[in-house]
Ligand code: URA
């Protein structure tokens with residue numbers, strides 16, 4: 001897979017320009033079976049940006065991130081943590097839906113490292129334009145994209161972390177590619193916080209406990225913005 005890099009146009013200054021370019025991305029094989037690219041969405045002046053895994057079945061159909069059950073849990077938890085859900089930006093580590101067909105049902109499949117790596121240029125291009133103060137990574141896939149494969153959400157959730165530069169090659173994160181000409185921009189320092197994915201709340205044996213844990217983690221992000 002060539003990766004998303006070559007699909008990022010030189011003059012894409014805005015999220016809208018990135019979004020329209022991403023619609024034609026063929027940076028990995030996932031565009032083939034999915035319906036459409038699901039780019040990030042929300043308040044482009046948001047101080048906090050949330051990164052999920054990949055669009056789900058409903059997101060794939062609608063072309064919008066977090067419009068299904070996980071999105072409802074997330075917005076409720078965000079609100080309860082004291083962050084205005086109207087002033088956030090939501091995106092995913094991987095921007096096409098990966099699934100397995102079982103009969104007529106499309107079953108979610110976790111993206112592989114190749115997909116995460118191929119898609120990461122879109123994510124860092126978003127950060128460079130959004131300039132968030134806090135990035136919240138939701139679940140293991142988003143954590144892998146930004147903190148490297150060794151990071152364990154279960155061990156380090158709810159902690160404000162410095163922008164990761166030791167976890168993986170610093171050039172991936174500190175200096176983000178602006179376009180396909182090799183031009184780079186310094187990413188303004190943001191803090192990062194990892195927590196569980198809202199779908200893990202829905203799958204949990206005790207949903208209330210899992211949900212309260214998510215809220216507690218998000219309160220740490222909320223306090224960092226205060
Ligand atoms: N889960 C995600 O990680 N992202 C979405 O957009 C929807 C569900």
Ligand code: SF4
Pocket residue numbers: 003004022025026027028029030031037094095096115118119122
């Ligand atoms: Fe491009 Fe990402 Fe879609 Fe792969 S998943 S085709 S890299 S937008």
